[in-house]
Amino acid sequence: MNDPLRYETVYFFGTCLIDAFYPQAGLAAIRLLQRHGLKVVFPQRQTCCGQPAYNSGFFDEARAVALRQVRSFPKDYPVVVPSGSCAGMMKYHYPELFAGRPELDSVRNFSGRVVEFSRFLAELPGLRLQDRGAALKVTWHSSCHALREMKVIGYAKSLIRRLDNVELVELQRESECCGFGGTFAVKQPQISAAMVTDKVDDILDTGAAVVLGIDCGCLMNIAGAMEKRRLPVSCMHLAQFIWERTHETN
Amino acid sequence: MRQTDSFDFAGNVSRALADRQLRRNLRAAMDTLIEKRNSVFADPQETEELRERGAAIKRRALSRLPALLAQLERNLTANGIRVHWAETTDEANQAVLDIMRSHDATRLVKGKSMVSEEMHLNPFLQRHGIESMETDLGEFIIQLDNEPPSHIIVPAIHKNRDQVARTFHEKIPEAPYTEDVEELTAIARRTLRRKFFAAQVGLSGVNFAVAETGTLCLVENEGNGRMCTTVPPVHIAVMGLEKVIEKLEDIPPLLRLLTGSATGQLVTTYFNMISGPRKPGEKDGPLEVHLIILDNGRTRILADPVMRETLLCVRCGTCLNHCPVYTRLGGHAYGFVYPGPIGEILTPQMEGLARAGVLATASSLCNACEEVCPVKIPIPRLLRRLRRDLAAAAETADPLERLAWKGWALMNRVPLINALAVRAGALLGDRLPAMGSLKAWSVVRTPPRPASRSLHELVRREKGVENE
Ligand code: SF4
16 A cells, blocks of 8 residues: 555554453544544454464464454555554564465555554654643553564654653663563463563663553553552553543543 | 473473572673674664675575585595584484594593584583583583583573682682682683693584585684694584585675674684694694584474574574573573574474473564574564464374364454453453463463453444444
8 A cells, every 4th residue: 555644544453452451542542543633444343463373373263363354454544553563463474374375465455554553643744742641750661563573662652752741761671571472471471470570670660650552462461560569550552641641621 | 400301391490580690690691792792783774784694695505405515525525524424413422432432532622512512412422431521611610510501602601700619619629719700710721721732532513614615614712612623633523414604705794693693792702714634744733623414303494494494593692692581591491402592493393392392482472582683583483383383283282272262263253252252251350260371360460351341332432433
């Protein structure tokens, strides 16, 4: 497809984690797009990108679920995805999963339209974010696939920096995995626990009140670990954070 | 933590994670190695181009491997180097032993070689009454403690200075207790000098073997490699068959990638190019040079069009340094010779899925390894393939897991079932019993709480959104 920014209508893929656990994050992302004048289409037949099965080695199952998504987003609109991990799966791994299969052409067409939300938002021409919130110190978690596959961390942080009253304090080991890794967290629980414990300690060192990210798997992992330790730090998807600080309440 | 038949990875992990000293040592060491690497690969674009070149060179070599190995053998033979082929590690060990016996030799000095670790050469030689002395400082340290290497480049990385000081004092006769690095090095040096001069055979690894010229290249920093390959009258080199490259001109980019990735150096102190034994009229160098070329499963790996990329590896170790799992476990927990990401893909292929397949699950697929690998091995992709093989092979498949994924697929293929399942999750809320996966999750985390309404439901009532 051509430049996704030229489109007036976009598809929204909510991701399965947002759907079941963090719907407010999805709604916030949709509202931000709408506020900028975009028309948002939400195919009700969408489910999950298929990554959990793919990363566990269940390729047939992943393929069947992937096809469900490809078929649910048939029109030539950009597919905006509020997750680096799901976007990476759909953009880069779908074509690999369907290599040599009859569906490859339609899969490629779909993958070519996948865009990650924070980058899409940051690149919208004339986007204005007026911060209405109180002064706040936040930190940022770079999820691995947003960092290394979609390469969108710069865009996401640029959005945070546009909020006048928000101070961004970076982690010491920002590029290190939080230990989520989908089924890794339950297949190797000890290693995963050691990783998330270190991540939480790094977060505490920043003195931030909120951890922002664009992947709800990581946020679920980090938030769960902080809650278990009864720490007064919250986790939030970037879309929800931006929406809550910038929308007009009357 | 030694290799055993019943490989208890979970037990190894518990022990490693409980060792706070180990974790501190590793973290500090990995930070230093990463920082050094970054200092020589400061320009991302240049680094990317170099990695492309390195990958292309190794790919080209792999694609013509049989022909290159034949050419290598011809040219080595013409140079006076004797070539021995070993399909298994047993055959490779036997070849070393035969050469030693033909010289009535009982004392061997060794440079660092991961292939010799793969062969378990030291215990083998010991059983046959031969003294095999490690001369690389790190290997020397762990040999004193009778431990295997915990890192493929820095074998004693799991130890800090105090621990080394104690080991030296306890294990080396007449060594005083000192924590001074220079004094410690001097003690090792004195011990090793005597061994170099008394050894009848020197053994080394190989970093690149150049087919076009029949040259064996050895990269090192301590000079012990050069001593092993030149002082004793007989030199035996051992290598995996994937070490062959086509041309001399392939070396500069590969060497730059290897030293930069391994130790963050632009050049190492020594780069040895071995092109044959001592010639008539020359005053030094070994009288005999042998090369043992080991297969040990490599041709089988080569035959698989996806997994063959494992053989691109130049054993730089940088994937270990950047791995969040290795950084917390160290090498011994991986149970076999090669730890970290390269071990996770190589060991299950060498040792079999039943024995070592669990290593393929020891990754969060964070892609940190792939991002730094100098020859661009798609490690996460190979891990997924191994996981597929684990799920498919009768000896390793878990029928319950297969069933769970089948159910998952159904739920995510049919939107109506999906909606019902999400609804059911919301109704249950956090009242799910903490069993299985949820139990594993909940050791250090609170369980996730389903929202009362899904995004699908909320969007239906949202103004302006078009529901399709
Ligand atoms: S896999 Fe790549 S990074 Fe790891 S040791 Fe081999 S060459 Fe180095």
